Structures are given as structure tokens and as C-alpha cells.
Amino acid sequence: xxxxxxxxxxxxxxxxxxxxxxxxxxxxxxxxxxxxxxxxxxxxxxxxxxxxxxxxxxxxxxxxxxx
Numbered sequence: 001x002x003x004x005x006x007x008x009x010x011x012x013x014x015x016x017x018x019x020x021x022x023x024x025x026x027x028x029x030x031x032x033x034x035x036x037x038x039x040x041x042x043x044x045x046x047x048x049x050x051x052x053x054x055x056x057x058x059x060x061x062x063x064x065x066x067x
Contacts, residue, residue, distance in 0.1 A: 007042070008043055010042050011039050011042075013039060017033075017039070020033040
């Protein structure tokens with residue numbers, strides 16, 4: 001079984017965006033300067049990720065929870 005997370009949507013960039021982010025001395029908001037985070041990490045949905053791990057001996061614990 002192959003498990004992986006779906007790839008987040010990657011936002012397009014431009015020279016203008018990189019130039020606006022390079023202004024490190026600007027303290028206030030600058031028009032046309034979006035937050036960097038979505039460009040670094042991709043756009044993710046805000047659903048909580050769920051991961052379940054069970055050893056063969058303990059599978060019955062999860063089977064009871066989902067009934």
C-alpha cells in the first residue's frame with residue numbers, strides 16, 4: 001500500500017513578487033505584497049490531517065472505535 005499526502009496547490013510567482021518581498025525595511029503593509037507563507041508551503045485546505053497506525057495485534061481497538 002502506497003500512502004502519501006496530496007500535493008498542495010502551488011501559486012504562480014513573478015519577479016515583481018520577489019522584488020516586493022525583498023523590501024525588508026518596510027514595516028507596514030505594502031500594496032501588492034501578499035503573505036509569503038502560501039507561496040512557500042502551497043495552499044492547503046484547513047482540514048485536520050488524520051493518521052492512524054495499528055499493529056496487527058491492536059487492530060481490534062480501531063475496529064471498535066469506528067462502529
